[in-house]
Amino acid sequence: MIENTDEKLATVKSSPDKESHLIPNVDDCRRCNTKNCLYVCPAGVYEWDNNEQKLIVKYENCLECGACRIACAKKSLIWKYPKSNFGITYKQG
Ligand code: SF4
């Protein structure tokens, strides 16, 4: 039985592009009080860098579930599917 997020992510094959398919609005993220994206992402893609006051996006780990697009407090996150031949493949259906 799969116990934790790292084990679950190991069941997914990822072919990341060189460019992110998730593009946050830098100014909106600075002004965002809730930072919902940090809490809804099942893959831990988003981290807030307090020193730089910017969102770190580890798009390579994205599972393409779409939750961050819906949850973005400012509705300003640009969300696209990765280009053809990039992104994830679910190995177990
Ligand atoms: S919820 Fe949206 S605006 Fe807020 S930090 Fe995340 S991406 Fe930026």
Ligand code: SF4
């Ligand atoms: S689409 Fe899903 S997995 Fe990808 S960054 Fe958004 S919440 Fe995380």
